Amino acid sequence: MISVIELQNLINRAIAEKGIPETPKELYEPIRYILSLGGKRLRPVLTLMACDLFNGSILKALNSAVGLEVFHNFTLMHDDIMDKAPLRRGKPTVHTKWNEAIAILSGDVMLVEAYKLMMEVDDNILRQVLNVFNQTAVGVCEGQQLDMNFEQMDSATVAEYLEMIRLKTAVLVGGGMKIGALIGGAEEKYANLLYQFGENLGIAFQLQDDILDVYGDPEKFGKQVGGDILSNKKTFLLINALELAQGIDKEELVYWINAENPETEAKIKEVTAIYNRLGIRQLAETEINRHAEIALRSLEEITANEDKKQGLRSFAEELLIREN
Amino acid sequence: MISVIELQNLINRAIAEKGIPETPKELYEPIRYILSLGGKRLRPVLTLMACDLFNGSILKALNSAVGLEVFHNFTLMHDDIMDKAPLRRGKPTVHTKWNEAIAILSGDVMLVEAYKLMMEVDDNILRQVLNVFNQTAVGVCEGQQLDMNFEQMDSATVAEYLEMIRLKTAVLVGGGMKIGALIGGAEEKYANLLYQFGENLGIAFQLQDDILDVYGDPEKFGKQVGGDILSNKKTFLLINALELAQGIDKEELVYWINAENPETEAKIKEVTAIYNRLGIRQLAETEINRHAEIALRSLEEITANEDKKQGLRSFAEELLIREN
Numbered sequence: 001m002i003s004v005i006e007l008q009n010l011i012n013r014a015i016a017e018k019g020i021p022e023t024p025k026e027l028y029e030p031i032r033y034i035l036s037l038g039g040k041r042l043r044p045v046l047t048l049m050a051c052d053l054f055n056g057s058i059l060k061a062l063n064s065a066v067g068l069e070v071f072h073n074f075t076l077m078h079d080d081i082m083d084k085a086p087l088r089r090g091k092p093t094v095h096t097k098w099n100e101a102i103a104i105l106s107g108d109v110m111l112v113e114a115y116k117l118m119m120e121v122d123d124n125i126l127r128q129v130l131n132v133f134n135q136t137a138v139g140v141c142e143g144q145q146l147d148m149n150f151e152q153m154d155s156a157t158v159a160e161y162l163e164m165i166r167l168k169t170a171v172l173v174g175g176g177m178k179i180g181a182l183i184g185g186a187e188e189k190y191a192n193l194l195y196q197f198g199e200n201l202g203i204a205f206q207l208q209d210d211i212l213d214v215y216g217d218p219e220k221f222g223k224q225v226g227g228d229i230l231s232n233k234k235t236f237l238l239i240n241a242l243e244l245a246q247g248i249d250k251e252e253l254v255y256w257i258n259a260e261n262p263e264t265e266a267k268i269k270e271v272t273a274i275y276n277r278l279g280i281r282q283l284a285e286t287e288i289n290r291h292a293e294i295a296l297r298s299l300e301e302i303t304a305n306e307d308k309k310q311g312l313r314s315f316a317e318e319l320l321i322r323e324n
Numbered sequence: 325m326i327s328v329i330e331l332q333n334l335i336n337r338a339i340a341e342k343g344i345p346e347t348p349k350e351l352y353e354p355i356r357y358i359l360s361l362g363g364k365r366l367r368p369v370l371t372l373m374a375c376d377l378f379n380g381s382i383l384k385a386l387n388s389a390v391g392l393e394v395f396h397n398f399t400l401m402h403d404d405i406m407d408k409a410p411l412r413r414g415k416p417t418v419h420t421k422w423n424e425a426i427a428i429l430s431g432d433v434m435l436v437e438a439y440k441l442m443m444e445v446d447d448n449i450l451r452q453v454l455n456v457f458n459q460t461a462v463g464v465c466e467g468q469q470l471d472m473n474f475e476q477m478d479s480a481t482v483a484e485y486l487e488m489i490r491l492k493t494a495v496l497v498g499g500g501m502k503i504g505a506l507i508g509g510a511e512e513k514y515a516n517l518l519y520q521f522g523e524n525l526g527i528a529f530q531l532q533d534d535i536l537d538v539y540g541d542p543e544k545f546g547k548q549v550g551g552d553i554l555s556n557k558k559t560f561l562l563i564n565a566l567e568l569a570q571g572i573d574k575e576e577l578v579y580w581i582n583a584e585n586p587e588t589e590a591k592i593k594e595v596t597a598i599y600n601r602l603g604i605r606q607l608a609e610t611e612i613n614r615h616a617e618i619a620l621r622s623l624e625e626i627t628a629n630e631d632k633k634q635g636l637r638s639f640a641e642e643l644l645i646r647e648n
Contacts, residue, residue, distance in 0.1 A: 082425035101406035
């Protein structure tokens with residue numbers, strides 16, 4: 001079986017060799033730039049694994065997998081403008097390195113490029129693959145809108161949060177795996193089960209992110225631990241804490257949320273202490289396990305090579321015990 | 325034969341009946357809004373006429389035609405952000421009525437919707453139609469980038485200008501007509517000729533716009549006559565004038581271009597007078613006629629119903645003698 005690292009290398013080579021036009025350079029340089037910032041290429045890796053699970057040729061799925069990564073990076077380029085983010089993977093975002101107009105237009109052409117790559121599949125599955133891709137793309141846009149609305153809302157429910165991360169993050173993982181399965185020749189039934197696997201893995205992955213932001217090892221996490229707490233980001237942890245806290249815990253939590261220019265160390269320490277008293281980390285882990293179990297059950301129902309199923313299972317577990 | 329007005333009505337009805345989702349409302353309201361601002365729907369009308377030319381069912385091309393209009397409006401939504409335009413057809417642009425983030429994301433989802441509509445064609449032409457659409461979409465993005473670069477350049481050549489308007493405006497007309505032809509069952513050869521018809525018509529149409537901006541009847545034009553002169557916009561007229569002017573004409577032209585806070589009436593009057601002395605309007609009309617002739621020759625080479633060819637010819641002539 002091909003290892004995850006080999007798949008990542010394959011994808012990175014395909015991205016590097018993709019012939020991005022030279023001119024107009026303002027349009028195409030930002031595409032080369034954002035694709036060169038790296039990342040784990042998890043989505044296309046999972047697309048290739050999905051194809052391989054049904055004994056499809058990985059090379060036949062490579063262009064669509066790269067298309068998925070191009071799409072993902074298009075969303076990052078546009079999200080960074082909307083979120084006014086200065087950095088992406090420690091480097092200047094496209095709209096700061098160039099300007100907003102270039103980041104908008106370069107992103108637009110990336111979305112078209114993603115479609116072009118996605119279309120490099122056999123005629124008999126072209127419509128099916130594009131239908132999944134369309135649905136995925138709409139979901140991701142809706143998720144980003146919900147995420148922006150979220151930051152404006154006074155309060156949010158756990159259900160609203162889970163729906164937001166499902167759309168913003170998880171449908172792309174699920175959609176990519178379904179596309180990989182279709183290219184691999186899977187029956188619709190199995191492709192849908194793999195969608196479920198991917199979507200639930202995506203939700204669990206995002207929840208794990210929320211936990212790492214508070215409980216991650218500062219040496220390994222790569223970002224500032226406690227960043228979500230400092231910015232009052234409505235994560236799974238904060239939403240649950242606000243729902244569960246009572247009496248003095250509630251008062252203290254609201255105090256820290258409303259504090260102007262709080263002492264950062266103190267805010268992180270005290271809010272984390274409240275989370276601990278309320279057992280919020282365990283709640284999040286329970287939710288992660290719930291989605292991981294749905295994912296694994298979906299995989300179980302698929303008739304395929306046991307070794308390859310085990311490969312997917314191991315990769316999913318690796319993703320959910322990661323430290324960054 | 326179906327009249328242009330009937331085709332416009334058909335398209336407007338199809339747009340109105342298109343089930344745009346309700347939520348998240350921040351994402352979908354701007355789409356309903358920009359599509360409701362109207363416009364002549366020239367691109368989808370030409371797509372339907374192209375389909376009809378080969379005796380294809382107009383109704384079979386309707387969704388793709390609407391997809392083309394949705395795509396066109398997506399480009400307007402994003403261009404307006406990049407150009408910081410406050411108004412579109414006399415109404416607030418999406419980024420001024422809502423905000424930039426909403427205009428970016430709403431535009432993104434419109435592009436996906438355009439693909440969904442474009443895909444509503446028979447399986448046997450799906451790939452061909454999407455290839456044309458992809459190429460068109462990339463061209464339009466490149467054209468917008470060239471247009472933005474244009475405004476930053478000290479000088480530009482006529483050839484650069486023509487290539488810019490070809491990409492920004494004309495490929496979409498050509499691409500839409502080729503798609504209509506393919507849906508109508510045209511052979512590739514004829515579909516390509518109709519592409520040439522559309523592209524050259526598009527270039528001529530854009531040049532006509534440049535003339536109208538200077539020589540239009542203020543009562544009929546709808547915008548301020550002389551707007552391009554006031555903003556020193558590098559149109560076909562100005563580029564040619566800068567190339568041809570000598571002596572006192574050249575000095576005067578450069579004076580008006582560099583004048584800070586010029587008296588607007590005087591600037592429009594004097595620059596127009598220079599254009600008149602140099603015969604710039606005639607130059608532009610010659611260029612329009614050149615493209616109109618290529619368009620008509622392409623149409624001539626197509627074997628199709630003579631009445632329908634005449635319908636296209638008349639519509640093209642109407643577009644090129646318009647006053648707004």
